Amino acid sequence: MTAPADPSEPGALFVVVPTVFAAPDALAECLAGLRAQATPHRVLCVADGRPPPPGLRAEHPAVEWLELPCNLGFCGAANAGLRRALADGADLCLLLNDDAAPEPGCLAALVRAAESAPDAGIFAPLLLSPAGDRAAGLGIEINLLGSGRDRAAGLAPQAAASLEAQVLAATGGALLVRRTVLEAVGLFDEGYRFYYEDVDLCLAARDAGFEILSVPAARVRHRHSASLGRDSPRKAYYLSRNQVRLVAKTFPWPHLAYALPLSLARLGVRVVASLSRGELRTAAAQVRAAASLARGVPRLLARRRPMRPETFALVRRCLRWGEEIGPRC
Numbered sequence: 058m059t060a061p062a063d064p065s066e067p068g069a070l071f072v073v074v075p076t077v078f079a080a081p082d083a084l085a086e087c088l089a090g091l092r093a094q095a096t097p098h099r100v101l102c103v104a105d106g107r108p109p110p111p112g113l114r115a116e117h118p119a120v121e122w123l124e125l126p127c128n129l130g131f132c133g134a135a136n137a138g139l140r141r142a143l144a145d146g147a148d149l150c151l152l153l154n155d156d157a158a159p160e161p162g163c164l165a166a167l168v169r170a171a172e173s174a175p176d177a178g179i180f181a182p183l184l185l186s187p188a189g190d191r192a193a194g195l196g197i198e199i200n201l202l203g204s205g206r207d208r209a210a211g212l213a214p215q216a217a218a219s220l221e222a223q224v225l226a227a228t229g230g231a232l233l234v235r236r237t238v239l240e241a242v243g244l245f246d247e248g249y250r251f252y253y254e255d256v257d258l259c260l261a262a263r264d265a266g267f268e269i270l271s272v273p274a275a276r277v278r279h280r281h282s283a284s285l286g287r288d289s290p291r292k293a294y295y296l297s298r299n300q301v302r303l304v305a306k307t308f309p310w311p312h313l314a315y316a317l318p319l320s321l322a323r324l325g326v327r328v329v330a331s332l333s334r335g336e337l338r339t340a341a342a343q344v345r346a347a348a349s350l351a352r353g354v355p356r357l358l359a360r361r362r363p364m365r366p367e368t369f370a371l372v373r374r375c376l377r378w379g380e381e382i383g384p385r386c
Contacts (some may be wrong), residue, residue: 151235197224238262
């Protein structure tokens with residue numbers, strides 16, 4: 058079993074795994090993958106609203122369980138784990154979904170990347186399909202409407218590894234962040250709850266002067282959407298709402314003047330498209346997202362944190378693309 062990280066040592070690595078036990082077998086694979094890592098680390102598993110199964114706790118005695126009183130969503134659970142890690146002396150925090158299993162050497166590759174790139178604050182491992190034969194993502198891109206997609210998704214792992222190391226953002230499904238970033242820009246904005254909170258944090262880090270790098274040598278097999286479900290109405294709600302929320306909060310003028318109304322209009326089009334396909338629950342979730350935005354966008358506009366021009370220059374200059382975060386995460 059891997060020795061836990063010593064908080065007195067520089068570079069102490071903590072792994073934060075939020076979970077609601079929606080897929081206990083996936084969580085077991087995640088914890089087994091972490092136990093097989095040779096790099097010293099501590100694992101904080103944030104149990105969101107319920108205690109861990111006794112068998113899982115017994116199988117992984119080195120895992121520390123942080124049991125929250127209720128379900129706080131991904132952002133709230135991740136923040137609780139990150140606060141605990143920082144309080145215990147973490148210099149590096151790996152945020153890992155409970156359906157993401159690191160392959161051997163993953164933590165070592167991330168630590169090497171952090172040591173060799175002191176100006177970088179966030180690192181994105183290579184997410185793979187469950188079979189490991191295709192890339193599921195190597196960072197995140199966003200376009201002029203705030204839509205996100207997983208960079209390199211569908212490519213062979215070797216092809217993904219040949220892409221440029223610099224990325225706009227890393228996915229919260231597997232994201233290594235330095236203490237200095239969290240101290241400079243804060244934790245996740247819990248107003249997102251699920252989805253796009255990772256992009257928001259990465260944009261803030263870039264604006265604060267930190268680079269964000271992909272690390273294809275660090276590989277993680279990711280099942281995707283074990284918590285909310287791949288096509289669930291809850292997922293449709295948060296994706297629809299938070300794409301517009303990101304635009305309202307972070308897009309600079311004059312781009313906000315077209316991006317906000319167009320992203321709202323596209324949400325309306327998606328409602329009609331869902332109705333035409335007979336997806337009544339999805340359409341209802343999208344309508345609820347629109348209602349939430351009607352209440353929340355004015356407050357967001359009053360406390361915006363627009364991107365610097367240098368950061369916005371990395372946004373993909375297109376209004377649409379075929380594969381977005383929605384179908385994949």
